[in-house]
Amino acid sequence: MPKCHYCEREAVVRLPYAKLNLCEKHFEEYLLRKLERSIARYGMFKKGERVIVGVSGGKDSIVLADLLSKLGSARLLVVHVDLGIGEYSRKSSEVVRRFSVERGLDYFIVRLLDYNTSIPELASSLRSRRPCSICGVVKRYVLNAVALDLGFDAVATAHHGDDISVYILKSFLTQDYDQLYKISPVNPGIKGLAARRVKPFYEFYEFEIEKFAEAKNLMYVSEKCPFKHIGWLEKIIRDLLEKAEEEAPGFKIALLRSHARRVLAVEGRSAEKPKACASCGLISEGSECSFCRLTRRALGYPLGLQVRRSIVSSAGFTIRADSKQA
Numbered sequence: 001m002p003k004c005h006y007c008e009r010e011a012v013v014r015l016p017y018a019k020l021n022l023c024e025k026h027f028e029e030y031l032l033r034k035l036e037r038s039i040a041r042y043g044m045f046k047k048g049e050r051v052i053v054g055v056s057g058g059k060d061s062i063v064l065a066d067l068l069s070k071l072g073s074a075r076l077l078v079v080h081v082d083l084g085i086g087e088y089s090r091k092s093s094e095v096v097r098r099f100s101v102e103r104g105l106d107y108f109i110v111r112l113l114d115y116n117t118s119i120p121e122l123a124s125s126l127r128s129r130r131p132c133s134i135c136g137v138v139k140r141y142v143l144n145a146v147a148l149d150l151g152f153d154a155v156a157t158a159h160h161g162d163d164i165s166v167y168i169l170k171s172f173l174t175q176d177y178d179q180l181y182k183i184s185p186v187n188p189g190i191k192g193l194a195a196r197r198v199k200p201f202y203e204f205y206e207f208e209i210e211k212f213a214e215a216k217n218l219m220y221v222s223e224k225c226p227f228k229h230i231g232w233l234e235k236i237i238r239d240l241l242e243k244a245e246e247e248a249p250g251f252k253i254a255l256l257r258s259h260a261r262r263v264l265a266v267e268g269r270s271a272e273k274p275k276a277c278a279s280c281g282l283i284s285e286g287s288e289c290s291f292c293r294l295t296r297r298a299l300g301y302p303l304g305l306q307v308r309r310s311i312v313s314s315a316g317f318t319i320r321a322d323s324k325q326a
């Protein structure tokens with residue numbers, strides 16, 4: 001490796017899109033500045049706001065929690081959803097717990113097994129849906145519920161630019177414009193129904209997250225979820241974007257920025273009025289939210305309200321009048 005661009009030390013990473021070689025110290029400074037700029041550029045959250053970080057225990061979310069805590073601008077709560085996927089979930093929640101304790105970060109773990117269910121169980125009774133999509137619904141629901149019921153301003157997740165740019169192209173190629181317009185670095189909140197959702201790694205590459213975790217020797221769960229599935233179209237798009245990035249470093253960031261400009265310009269123009277789920281009171285497209293609908297189909301009853309009540313009681317709070325709608 002050549003020398004760092006800013007000092008005499010040996011570089012640990014090369015960033016082709018920025019034409020920089022950086023040592024460990026300057027790499028961290030670079031990522032912190034990049035994160036700070038992304039948060040400001042898209043108005044993700046303001047100094048002093050209370051922000052939930054969804055942490056699965058994998059490298060992306062551990063690095064996000066690490067960098068956000070070092071940035072120190074928001075008041076953080078680490079939230080982990082234990083999906084009940086055997087050894088994988090046991091390991092993941094242990095990593096999140098140890099990480100949070102070591103950093104002195106507040107953390108909150110929601111266990112599906114406490115509600116007598118799990119992703120494998122939900123997946124086997126809902127054969128028509130992929131486990132990944134069930135998992136997505138569950139995690140989104142829990143993070144939103146914790147944010148609203150404990151009074152947080154935003155939910156940050158560690159989706160990075162490599163994955164997001166694939167979703168953008170996939171939605172375009174399948175002409176799924178509803179989905180396309182939902183992909184954004186910031187999804188504004190709706191009072192009492194949905195918390196603001198932000199993706200601070202919107203312009204981050206996976207390789208820089210991985211290099212950083214390696215350089216800092218961060219502990220994370222390296223095993224992939226046993227249910228992880230990547231479809232053929234995603235593979236093709238991923239390869240295509242990789243080639244474009246090689247040809248023109250920074251290609252993905254340019255794509256992500258143009259997409260964000262377009263999407264943020266039309267946001268709020270949606271004709272649809274957000275509704276409250278009849279079962280749990282949180283945001284819903286139909287009469288019942290996707291989480292309540294999904295658990296009703298799999299278990300025979302909707303789980304939303306029970307999850308919300310136990311979040312409130314286990315955190316030692318009481319449900320505020322404005323969020324009690326069911």
Ligand SMILES: [Zn+2]
Nearest residue numbers: 004007023026
């Ligand atoms: Zn340096």
Ligand SMILES: [Zn+2]
Nearest residue numbers: 277280289292
């Ligand atoms: Zn619901």
